[in-house]
Amino acid sequence: MDKIAVKLSPRTVTGKKTRFLRRAGVTPCHVFGHNLASQTLQAATADLERVVAQAGSTRLVALQEEGEKKPRMAFIREVQRTPVGGGLFHVDFYQVNMNEPITAEIPLRLVGEAPALKTKGRILVHPMAHVEVESLPGDLPASITVDISVLNELHDAIHVRDLKVEAEVTILSDPDQLIAKVSEITVKAEEVTTAPVAATAPGAEGAAPAEAAAPAAAEAK
The missing domain is CATH 2.40.240.10 (Ribosomal Protein L25; Chain P)
Incomplete structure (x- = not known):
């Protein structure tokens, strides 16, 4: 370098x-x-x-x-x-003192293609952008590579414990923290509310009363 x-x-x-x-x-x-x-x-x-x-x-x-x-x-x-x-x-x-270890936030660099993402309706979730490490200044990596080509199936995941670094570098972040995972895209259905139709009372405005047909029927006789 x-x-x-x-x-x-x-x-x-x-x-x-x-x-x-x-x-x-x-x-x-x-x-x-x-x-x-x-x-x-x-x-x-x-x-x-x-x-x-x-x-x-x-x-x-x-x-x-x-x-x-x-x-x-x-x-x-x-x-x-x-x-x-x-x-x-x-x-x-x-x-820095080149003979004293230091801690630093190192960026994660995602590379490769995840086979699990070839199926429609899936997404890559990657909540972490950095991890904390400790090393001598001269051994500090500029970034840490994360190969996502190992994600073959739905819900396959990569955690901090899966990262590969040089022996001189110690990762301080929680080993169980999630780095990348293949998940399904979830679409929340909209709730459609239908207003109830109010019953119209007999005799109300706009309605024909049942008795109104009686006189006409009598005259027909």
Whole structure:
């Protein structure tokens, strides 16, 4: 996997004046971490956009700070964007100790085709998008692959306990949590309510009384 790196330089402009940095194609950054005071830095916006797209929140980024020979390893902790246009506004990096385990939320990536879905009226249910894991920073996977081609029958399911990861990675999420399952599509029938027809009382308006036919019958005689 290619190394992701970005060049950072010290930042002296703070507060509202940072808008001038952004206009010049520079984005403000902060770097913090365990036993590390927050550092105010900056980087070229174009470089940061590339790093954010490649690294997400689960891949290590080598921070090459101006004046430092050795890069520091960090994860992207937060990316802020402008409400209008979605341009980069601010990026936070979290520096890690490569020899200390960390916990992280790793995205699940569904691959393959489930044979059970070839039958009409079925759907794939996948309530989980991430799992929590623990490992050394260098062993942290960018994502975990879930092969749904093992779902052959209706109600077949994949749980956290079925995930395959490297020995250096420990999954912390509940092993019984559901990741993917084939279910039937259920359509709830609408209840149709029919209003009862009210009986019309004899003699009521619009009804012909039974006695009305009697005189005519008498005259016919």
